[in-house]
Amino acid sequence: MNKAPLQILVVEDEPDQRELICQILASNQYQITSAESVEEAILSIKSSVPDLVFSDWKLGQLTGMDLLTYVRREHPDMGFIIATAYGTITHAVDAMQAGADDYLSKPYQRQSLLMAIDKVAKSLTLKQQNRRLASELSQQQELVGLVGKAPCMQKVYARVQRVSATDATVLIGGESGTGKELAARALYQLSSRQHKPFVAINCGAIPETLAESELFGAEKGAFTGANTLKIGKLEAANGGTIFLDEIGELPLLQQTKLLRFLQEGVISRLGQNGEIKLDVRVIAATHRNLKEEVEKGNFREDLFYRLNVVPIDMPPLRERKEDIGRLIEHFLKIHAGQYGVEAVKLSAETMKSLLDYPWPGNVRELSNRVERFVLLADEQELVAELASGLVAINPSQFVLPEAGFEWEAFEKDCLQQAMSRHEGNRTQAAKQLGLSYKAFLYRLEKYQLV
Template structure:
């Protein structure tokens, strides 16, 4: 309930009685509307919905029960009190079974009326509170569920729900665009730390020279340009949660310092001699295979095990095709609301094209394409973009030139193009070239393309 006066619609066919009730309610700071029949009450309800209806049972040809039936059908959460004649207990029972919040037997005392109103007002306030909590929970469930019911996503939900209430360190893996940050935010939103800071940092976007001060902070004068004390991301997240996105990109020196924090819960700002004790929950994510990164010496093995306490793997969209339809509906609704535009239904042909597309950019790509469609409303452009995906070259159709060509330059160029196209994601680049991961790594080493 809001802080405004409670708005009560009084429905009574006897003018004197109606006037008396209205005067009593107005004197007690209630906002009052009056109706002398069910028909007039319905007209008033269509114009403005009050917080509560106080109705007599007998109202000419129609009764308070008829009004109650209408109210429960059209305004399920509206408070309703009915007044019944002395000795008609069956009327009271019928009214309560039909959904009345309370009843008063005539003649009733002034105090009884106010007590009934206050009782129903508290009940309405509780209903609104529960409805708001249910709405918030629904939003959290959308966040947690990332919209989808595929079995592989159900495994994700189960893990999120089991560990969200703990302080366990979580490592979220998966291809780019699968929703790793959304999963991290879900862990945070469902945790006891949800009212504390949530700090997200993309480790791949920090220049190596600034990585230490960004994460751990720096004292004034610790390096050239440090004109004041800098609070690092870990310290800023104290009592809350830090999300280390693309943690595989963290330089080795900072990996060592992060490991120390995970082991001992302390940090030292750059240029600081003392230690700062912190209470921060760590969630990390990467699209790289950290086991391979460890084998190749780019990621500390001990840090990997510290981060990988609870692994959560976000499945690519191609492995949860049954969710594509739900995701499309979700993004149409979300982006429509974001821009204040009505959601538009897609044609059967467009839906089929969306469902058949492999979505290499995963959920992020789907969201971006639907957002553009919501803004432009051009189905033809949406379908055309989907059908313009590069086709696979038929190896049998390739003819070796008579003069020959530089095979190694050709192979190196293919490797470089695949890496560029997939933003350095070796797994996806190897897949596009039809190579096993080990064979792909061997060729990268051969042509010194590992940096």
């Protein structure tokens, strides 16, 4: 496909000089329009915006600087070259400081004119490419749900952009609901593997007895019930990317086999004598502190360092409150499009309630509540849910027994009840008890309820 010729506006008040410049540029396949004054040039630009303006300095009552000022105000990306008379170098300096892309001192040769035009044309092409790439990246970020301009999110974007084009192993940390899988998908979609498989597996959702066959596959007859060859998740992701969510839940035996894959790039299916060479990028995620898990003996130290080549920490929503409004608008738009309904605007009072809420379930909870609002369009229910969060216990309703009581047994029972009521959902259980997610996990581990 042939590129459209560069459109150049020539502004020169001397007719013979203007005609000569237009002939030189037209003979080099540029598309030319001309004007003899600043006023005529502005009318021409308003009628048809050129790619580049080549203007003389002196133009009757006005100057090329007046035209440059207009162009930079109305069309900041338009190319601009100014021609100055011999001995007026200060004019050239003033023009460059005001935003001209280049200047020519009169008299100039045909070749100097063409070289200046070519240089600015190449600069314009680079600017357009940069704008397009920035726009594409912004669209890709929105596609994968990474929305936000808080400084902590900018660090996430910068790291994702920097390592997405590599095959480096990435470990994503953060509380539940912060968007760890979205970050993993951003790494995938911005990589050269974007047209290859993306396989996600939650290591905490696999029964320990099936973990090996799920990850590495199994030969027919490898165990009771293995009636056919089973392809594991790693093999299914060959050529692409595997996302190992909740990697901290992976049993120690499978940790050993995963370490071998990361070191050597080979796996063996359960019941297989040989090896299979794979090309898979590994991205892992966890809400656990893996360093602490290593110290407790629950996670292999060598595997931790193999996974933690590039760490990315997803910030909780309470640390990026300036993004809540932007996320609400994003989810209103996304869910309205998903269900084919018109996006309803929230009142200022409801927006304030949403902005003040602590969001223990992070971005996932926010998305869920906005989705429900899009479907029901009931602001009263939305605000009531936020306000109903915790029930404060009146101290006068509880009297410490004279003989005392077993605090730890009481605390453990509260934890068990909360987990049971919310069917094992730790985020919701922590919310009901008024605990931060980290404090709640600490207590679960203290009483061995994990």
